[in-house]
Amino acid sequence: MGDHVVTAAVPAGLPAGADDLSVWPASTTRLPDGDLAVGGVSLSELADRFDTPAYVLDEAEVRGRCRTYRDAFPDTDVLYAAKAFLSRAMVRWVREEGLGLDVCSAGELELAVTSGFPAERVVLHGNAKSPRDLEAALRLGVGRIVIDGPSEIARIAAAVGPGGRQKVMVRVVPGISAGGHDKIRTGTDDQKFGLSLADGSAQHAIARILGQPRLELTGLHCHIGSQITEVKPYLVALRRMVGLMARVHDAHGVALPELDLGGGHGIAYRPGEPVLDLTALARRLRAGLIESCAAAGLPVPRLAVEPGRAVAGPAGVALYRVLAVKRTGEKVFVAVDGGMSDNPRPALYGVRYAPRLIGRRSTAEPRTATVVGRHCEAGDILAADAELPGDIRPGDLLAVPVAGAYQLSMASGYNLVGRPPVIAVHEGTATTLMRRETLDDFRSRDIGG
Ligand code: LLP
16 A cells, blocks of 8 residues: 555646545556556446446455454454445455454444354444344354443343353543544544543443343453544553553452454545554554553553454445536536445545546646535535646536545435445456445335325
C-alpha cells in the first residue's frame, strides 16, 4: 500500500497535489484521457457498464490491509469490524486472510456464519442486544459476547440455560476522549456504551460475572472512539485496562487472559491528512503491555484489535455522474446522481472527501466547488471545498476515493433513490457483489396498499 504504479506523467497544467493518488487503492493507475484504473479495471468503463452511482471495491486492497494487520500484530487477534462494510465476499476475504470478526447484530452474525465464517472467531457487541441477537449468538455458537451493561449479566446467563457456559467479555469505559468527531467518541462516561471504570461499575459487573457459573469471563474490552490518528490514547487506555485487570486479580485471584482494545484506527480521506501508524501502534502496545503487566505482577494477556475503517475504507471508490452545475454568487454546486442516501458521513460528521474528475482530461483552471447530492435537503453535501476543474459539466464522471467504510453500511432508502451496486475489482476483472436496489425492491416490501 502507499506506493502507486505511475503509468503516465503528471498531466501538465494541474496544480501540485491535484493529481495525488496517495489515498487511492495501491492498484490505482493512470490511464490516458484522465481515466484511472483500480484493480486493473478502468473506472469510466465501470461507470458505463454498471451505471452510476456505483461503488467499486478493490479486493487486493482489502486483502493487503488484512495482511498489513497480521504482519504488524503477529501475536494479536485482529477482528474486522463488520459494521464498516459487510458482504459475503468481504466475509470470505477476511476469513481467508486469517482475521476474526466483530459484529453487533444478529443480521451481521447470521450473514457471516451462513457465508462460512467460523462462529467461534466472532465477537458480538451492542449496547442494546435484542432477544434475537442473543438467540442467534447462542444458537450459532459465537466466540465471545461483550457485556455492555449490568442488566445483560442475568439476561445472558438465563439465555445460556442450565449446564451451558458462554464466553463473555466486559466493555469498559476507560475515561479517555479520543476520535475524529463527537458522535464517534466512546471512551468517556457521557455516552451510552460500556461500564465505567471511574465509578466502579465495571469492577462491580466483573465481580457479578465471576460469580455466574454460566458465564466464563475471558477478558476486558474497550473501544475509545473512531478515526483516531495518534498512538497515545491507546497507550493510556491500555494502562488503565491493565490497572483494572490488576484490581480484579487482587480482589478475585483471577488473571483474565484477554484484552481487546477495539478499533478506531484513523485513515486519510484526503491527501496529506494524518493516518494512525499501525506499526508504531503495534510495537508500543506490545511494549506497554509487557511493562504494565510486569509492574502489576500479571501474566501478559492476549491482545485483540478491531479495525473496521482501516481495512475497508481505502479499498472503496464511489462513482457518480454529474447531473447539474450551478453557480450562485461565489459558490459552485456540482450536483451528482447519488448523495446522502449512499454516503451520510459528510452530513453526520462533517467529513471532507477529495472527488476527482475521471474519464476526460481537462486543462481548465481548478475551482473550489461543493459537490452535492440529489436529495431534497440542503445538508445533502458529498464534498465541501472540492478542487475540481473549472469546466466541470453535466455528464462528467466523479470518483471519490476512501469510500469503502461506513458509507454503504449506513446507506438509506431516502427519496427511493435506491442503494448503488457494489462491484469488486481484481486483476482486471469486475464482479458484482451487490446489485443496485430498484423500485421493485421497494415495492416488494411495501405490502400495505
Ligand atoms: N469495535 C467497536 C466496538 C466499535 O464500536 C467500532 C466502531 C469498531 C470496533 C471499529 O471502528 P473503526 O476501526 O472502524 O473506526 N459511522 C462512523 C463510525 C462509527 C464507528 C462505530 N464503531 C463513521 O462513519 O465515521
